Amino acid sequence: MNCLHRAWGWTSGDTILHCLPLHHAHGIVNALLCPLYVGARVVMLPEFSAAAAWNELLSLHSPAESRVNIFMAVPTIYVKMIQEYENKIIKNDRMRDYVKALCMQNIRLMVSGSSALPIPVLDRWQHITGHTLLERYGMTEIGMALSNPLKGSRKPGYVGNPLPDVEVRIAKFSQEGNEYDVLAYGNHKATQTFSKTEEEIVGELLVRGPNVFKEYWKKPQATAKEFTHDGWFRTGDTAQYINDSYRILGRTSVDIIKSGGFKISALEVERHLLSHPNIEDVAVVGIPDITWGQKVAAVIQWSGEGKLNAAELRAWGQDCMPHYCIPSVVISISDEIPRNNMGKVNKKQILRDFFPDSS
Numbered sequence: 001m002n003c004l005h006r007a008w009g010w011t012s013g014d015t016i017l018h019c020l021p022l023h024h025a026h027g028i029v030n031a032l033l034c035p036l037y038v039g040a041r042v043v044m045l046p047e048f049s050a051a052a053a054w055n056e057l058l059s060l061h062s063p064a065e066s067r068v069n070i071f072m073a074v075p076t077i078y079v080k081m082i083q084e085y086e087n088k089i090i091k092n093d094r095m096r097d098y099v100k101a102l103c104m105q106n107i108r109l110m111v112s113g114s115s116a117l118p119i120p121v122l123d124r125w126q127h128i129t130g131h132t133l134l135e136r137y138g139m140t141e142i143g144m145a146l147s148n149p150l151k152g153s154r155k156p157g158y159v160g161n162p163l164p165d166v167e168v169r170i171a172k173f174s175q176e177g178n179e180y181d182v183l184a185y186g187n188h189k190a191t192q193t194f195s196k197t198e199e200e201i202v203g204e205l206l207v208r209g210p211n212v213f214k215e216y217w218k219k220p221q222a223t224a225k226e227f228t229h230d231g232w233f234r235t236g237d238t239a240q241y242i243n244d245s246y247r248i249l250g251r252t253s254v255d256i257i258k259s260g261g262f263k264i265s266a267l268e269v270e271r272h273l274l275s276h277p278n279i280e281d282v283a284v285v286g287i288p289d290i291t292w293g294q295k296v297a298a299v300i301q302w303s304g305e306g307k308l309n310a311a312e313l314r315a316w317g318q319d320c321m322p323h324y325c326i327p328s329v330v331i332s333i334s335d336e337i338p339r340n341n342m343g344k345v346n347k348k349q350i351l352r353d354f355f356p357d358s359s
Contacts, residue, residue: 003164004034012039015243016070017056019045021341025140026114048083058102072111073240076343103129115340116267117158122134143211158245164188169206176260184241205239206232254347257286259294262324272321281337283345287358297329299354308332
């Protein structure tokens with residue numbers, strides 16, 4: 001928690017709006033224990049409601065000294081709040097200016113985490129509130145490890161650099177999975193790269209520091225499996241260091257699609273697809289293919305008039321992503337893509353539900 005206090009400037013004068021589940025590190029550590037540790041105020045909603053959240057953020061009934069000035073949420077919550085804003089709050093340009101002015105005046109920090117933040121959501125939220133959401137990276141075993149800066153430029157799609165006292169590596173493991181080469185090393189002061197070109201700085205993210213857990217309860221074999229021989233925790237996520245910042249390309253096991261010699265980030269394909277005006281939500285997975293190894297497949301929640309035309313979608317994709325990233329298999333659904341309380345999609349369940357022959 002100390003590293004978050006230093007990185008995000010927590011003080012006893014802060015007030016955070018809390019609407020996250022308490023069974024997850026985002027809700028229990030970042031949004032509850034951190035503010036309580038410094039004596040800050042926590043406004044807790046019994047359950048998430050976009051209308052109630054907007055009411056607190058706009059501080060329509062709170063005295064100035066206790067108004068909410070910090071908000072943390074998952075991408076799904078921001079999507080729901082954007083929908084509430086567009087459908088029920090905004091009536092005219094004057095109201096738009098009023099909402100943006102209040103958010104700029106009263107709120108000092110807005111954070112997104114727990115799953116990848118689609119760039120269209122980041123852009124729309126910035127347009128509505130004037131705030132560029134702070135993206136960061138963490139997991140239950142390590143707490144928070146990487147963060148965009150509190151002050152300074154925040155790059156869409158990036159999770160910043162190591163937090164204070166945290167060290168990270170990007171590593172390329174041998175086929176046996178025991179030995180590895182270090183492609184990049186970073187701490188909160190600097191990053192060193194050991195690859196010849198930036199394109200090569202892609203591999204598994206390793207983390208070391210006081211934030212890393214000691215062990216899984218009474219599971220010594222599981223614990224040993226998650227650490228390297230020299231004591232670094234293996235996150236299981238593929239990361240890239242580029243443009244002086246880190247990007248998470250996804251879970252190595254389900255989000256990295258190997259097709260025709262290319263390593264494709266499912267999260268990157270999802271970000272591209274979400275820029276289509278008629279795509280409400282999407283989940284991208286790799287399915288087996290005898291020729292290419294894997295094919296890129298997408299389950300799309302289509303919100304436009306008429307039905308999704310896969311051929312037209314592929315033609316559209318040629319203008320915004322490499323040809324090998326364009327989904328060759330597309331399934332359109334009308335219902336919402338299933339997500340858990342933290343807004344995460346279970347890709348293995350997506351494969352079982354929509355591509356049963358892939359397992």
